[in-house]
Amino acid sequence: MDGWMGRMLEVDLEKGSFRERELDPELLTRWLGGRGLGVKLLYDRALGVEPLHPSNPLIFAVGPLTGTPVPTAGRFSLVSRSPLTGTVFDCNSGGRWGVGLKRCGLDVLLVTGRSPEPVYLEVSEAGARLHPADDLWGRTVSEVMTRLGAAHPGAGVAAIGPAGENGCLLASIMNDGSRALGRGGLGAVMGSKNLKAVVVQGRSRVSVSRPGKLSFVLGESRRWIKGNPVTAVGLPRFGTAVLVNLMNELGVFPSNNFQHSRFPGAESISGEVLEERHLEKRRACWGCPIGCGRVTRAGGLRGEGPEYETLWSLGAQCGVDDLEKVVLANYLCNDLGLDTISAGSVIGCCMELSERGLVEGGPRFGDADAVLGLLEDMALGRGLGRELARGSRRFAEARGAVEYAMQVKGLELPAYDPRGLQGQGLSFATSNRGGCHLRAYLVGPEVLGIPKMVDRKSTTDKPGLTIFAQNLNAGVDSLVLCRFLQFALSDEYFARMLEAVTGIPYKAMDLHRIGERIWNLERLYNLRCGMDPAEDTLPPRLLREPVAEGPAAGRVVLLREMLPLYYRARGWDERGIPDPRKLAALGLPE
Numbered sequence: 089m090d091g092w093m094g095r096m097l098e099v100d101l102e103k104g105s106f107r108e109r110e111l112d113p114e115l116l117t118r119w120l121g122g123r124g125l126g127v128k129l130l131y132d133r134a135l136g137v138e139p140l141h142p143s144n145p146l147i148f149a150v151g152p153l154t155g156t157p158v159p160t161a162g163r164f165s166l167v168s169r170s171p172l173t174g175t176v177f178d179c180n181s182g183g184r185w186g187v188g189l190k191r192c193g194l195d196v197l198l199v200t201g202r203s204p205e206p207v208y209l210e211v212s213e214a215g216a217r218l219h220p221a222d223d224l225w226g227r228t229v230s231e232v233m234t235r236l237g238a239a240h241p242g243a244g245v246a247a248i249g250p251a252g253e254n255g256c257l258l259a260s261i262m263n264d265g266s267r268a269l270g271r272g273g274l275g276a277v278m279g280s281k282n283l284k285a286v287v288v289q290g291r292s293r294v295s296v297s298r299p300g301k302l303s304f305v306l307g308e309s310r311r312w313i314k315g316n317p318v319t320a321v322g323l324p325r326f327g328t329a330v331l332v333n334l335m336n337e338l339g340v341f342p343s344n345n346f347q348h349s350r351f352p353g354a355e356s357i358s359g360e361v362l363e364e365r366h367l368e369k370r371r372a373c374w375g376c377p378i379g380c381g382r383v384t385r386a387g388g389l390r391g392e393g394p395e396y397e398t399l400w401s402l403g404a405q406c407g408v409d410d411l412e413k414v415v416l417a418n419y420l421c422n423d424l425g426l427d428t429i430s431a432g433s434v435i436g437c438c439m440e441l442s443e444r445g446l447v448e449g450g451p452r453f454g455d456a457d458a459v460l461g462l463l464e465d466m467a468l469g470r471g472l473g474r475e476l477a478r479g480s481r482r483f484a485e486a487r488g489a490v491e492y493a494m495q496v497k498g499l500e501l502p503a504y505d506p507r508g509l510q511g512q513g514l515s516f517a518t519s520n521r522g523g524c525h526l527r528a529y530l531v532g533p534e535v536l537g538i539p540k541m542v543d544r545k546s547t548t549d550k551p552g553l554t555i556f557a558q559n560l561n562a563g564v565d566s567l568v569l570c571r572f573l574q575f576a577l578s579d580e581y582f583a584r585m586l587e588a589v590t591g592i593p594y595k596a597m598d599l600h601r602i603g604e605r606i607w608n609l610e611r612l613y614n615l616r617c618g619m620d621p622a623e624d625t626l627p628p629r630l631l632r633e634p635v636a637e638g639p640a641a642g643r644v645v646l647l648r649e650m651l652p653l654y655y656r657a658r659g660w661d662e663r664g665i666p667d668p669r670k671l672a673a674l675g676l677p678e
Contacts, residue, residue: 090297091152091590092116093193097216099209101281102142102201106216111195117592118675121151121195123178124566124606126167129198130176131613139171139273140255140280142202148189148286149197151568155190155294157306158585159313160570162187162374169617170272172257172430172479173498173522176613177272180568182373183264185244191290201281208247208285210240213292221284225253228423229262236287243289249425251467252279256477258430258466262422266392267373270427272499272521273479297591305584309577313377316576318536323380323572324370328396329359331503338535339638340508343404344453345436346494346627349505349635353409357399366415378572386415394418394428397525400503401432406439407453417459424467433500434480435462437493438472446487447472491628496523497619507630508640509534511542511550514650517624518554520610526571528557538575547646551654559603566606605674608666612676621664624651 094116098107119125126147137144147167154161164186170177189197192211199209206221224232229249236245246263252275259275260268269275296302313319322330335341336354343351355361362384371381371392383392394402394415402417403409421428435451435458442450450472451458465473475483480500484493494501499522506513511530519527533553534544542549560579564571567582579596586594615621625631626645634642655662659670668678 089113089116089590090295091156092121093190093195093292093294095194096196096198097194097211099197099199099216100201101199101203101207101218101283104203104218116152116195118602119606120563120566120602121154122149122165122180122566122568123167123562124602125149125196126165126178127176127606127609127613129196130167130169131609134169135613136617137169139169139174139277142281143200144169144277146199146274146277146281147196148199150186150190150195151566152590153567153569153585155187156296156589157302157375158569158589159306159309160373160376160378160573162376163568163570164189165565165568166261166269166274168274168277170274170521171276172273174617175497175521175619176610177274177521178565179269179271179274180565181263181267181269182376182570183244183267184374185246185263185267185288186568187374188244188288188290190294191292192288193290193292197286199281199283203282206282206284208236208287209283210287212288213290224284226250229425230423232285233265236285240287240289243287245285245287247285247425248275248278249423249467251425251477252276254467254469254477255279256426256466256469257479258427258434258477260425260427262425266422268422268427271429271524273427275425296589298588302585302588305581305588309581309585310377312581313573313576318538318575319378319572323378326359326363327380327382329362329382329394329399331396332358332399333360334535335504338508339635339640340505340535341400341404341503342505344407345405345440345492346501346505346629347440349508349640350638351404351409354404356409357403357411357414359396361411362394362399362415365411373570376570380572384415386412386419389416389419391419391422393422397503398428398432401429401436402459404503405432405436406459408456408459410456413456413460417456417463420460420463424463426463426467429502430479430500431463431466432459433494434476434483435459437480437484438462438476440492441484441487441489444489446489494627494629496626497521497623499523501627504531505630505635505640506626506645507635507643509544510547510646510650511544511553513626513630513645513647514550514654515554515558517626517647517651518558518654520607520614527561528554529561529571530554530557532557532574536575539578545643547649551650551657554654555657556600558607559600562603562606563599566602605676608671608674609676611666612671615665624664
């Protein structure tokens with residue numbers, strides 16, 4: 089099939105066995121790849137399996153556009169059940185690792201079992217091999233990248249650091265230097281399998297059905313990307329850090345564990361100051377014309393980032409305005425294999441509990457050195473860090489103060505105060521993987537005016553808008569492409585690219601339909617794993633404590649107004665359960 093390789097490799101680490109099998113063409117055309125295909129395989133094979141059980145699979149999946157000339161088509165997805173949230177979970181990452189997997193002639197790499205000893209997995213067109221990894225165990229991500237990069241020149245490497253080995257539920261998987269499968273603790277799933285790294289290298293070509301048509305669409309697309317101020321100027325010059333000052337001015341840049349919606353030190357940790365003091369050069373993922381990556385220097389070290397979310401989590405969330413310390417904390421997270429959003433957020437939660445007298449001798453807001461120390465302690469499972477490594481919900485529950493954990497379904501919220509963004513609040517509450525900004529990203533229309541500006545204080549239009557974005561984004565995640573393309577390109581362009589590559593007449597509405605199918609299957613997975621629909625909510629602070637000052641003053645999230653309308657528009661009942669007729673229409677099991 090044009091676009092797809094049509095093959096999946098299954099690896100059982102316990103048996104040390106490998107099995108290649110063909111993928112059903114109907115499975116591919118209905119679920120595309122990446123997130124959609126991964127969720128379908130997880131539902132069919134491991135529904136209800138505990139996250140750290142050997143049978144919980146790690147499903148690495150690429151999409152039909154991966155490895156083609158489509159911009160940003162070097163990404164890949166990883167799907168599993170999260171040990172942090174207990175929900176279905178997918179991450180996707182850039183770099184070049186995804187292209188490496190596809191050029192091995194594979195759409196999916198599915199890993200189960202637990203190796204009796206530490207190993208790393210090598211995948212190529214010739215097959216797969218397991219190598220002993222005793223000498224890599226305990227090493228940082230950068231050390232592993234250096235060693236495996238030398239042993240396998242030109243290969244893509246995805247690896248965990250000490251955090252994943254030690255079962256930290258905030259552990260990430262890093263690839264190609266500092267790219268990250270960051271959220272949900274999937275690094276702990278990899279660590280539980282005694283799998284230190286996965287190396288991919290191949291040369292297979294990806295066939296394109298209509299090269300001339302694809303070339304024409306890409307020509308148009310590149311003109312839109314170059315003509316859009318976000319993709320042509322903002323992201324290339326400042327990276328995602330360009331958002332810091334903007335969000336702070338709008339009163340939606342939370343600080344001190346969301347006690348405030350603005351941060352007095354925002355200017356000190358902004359993208360503009362990062363560029364002036366620490367930026368060395370830009371870096372782009374494979375096939376990306378935008379180049380939002382930042383290579384930086386700080387404290388005599390060199391690394392990548394920090395991104396907007398990290399400047400917030402290790403800065404404003406912890407009351408820290410020392411930019412150099414924030415950059416160093418970011419480097420440390422990358423090397424230890426820690427999700428920067430959740431790591432910073434749980435420390436901010438701990439700081440508030442300390443100041444409320446619930447953590448004896450704990451850290452206080454503004455203590456940058458305490459942040460650096462706690463990051464190491466979380467990754468290595470030491471002292472207070474051992475408690476924080478279980479995430480903010482578990483940590484605050486243990487202290488009798490779960491209301492101060494700024495999370496949804498166990499996943500720490502990112503850098504937007506939804507009290508000033510009603511649609512973003514609804515999208516946080518209804519996200520299948522927990523408190524995630526990317527499932528819908530209503531910041532686009534509510535702040536950036538993309539595709540058009542809407543009233544961020546309004547609630548009446550937000551249920552429909554949230555569903556539209558959630559469905560479309562699930563489709564784009566299954567192609568697998570970078571979200572930043574959506575600043576410049578409409579759903580029509582994605583459908584035209586998919587049609588040109590596969591030769592199948594996909595339309596824009598097909599992407600929405602596929603996305604809706606994925607969203608509902610994720611919902612079913614969560615419900616059948618025991619999730620209570622009452623978890624479609626927000627921390628009490630965001631529902632009951634109005635913003636004290638600034639542009640969002642006096643506001644809370646009006647979730648009670650929006651959620652019933654959201655359920656109804658989804659075709660779910662008043663409890664948030666999908667209606668059998670909706671499931672049948674989507675071809676899903678009742």
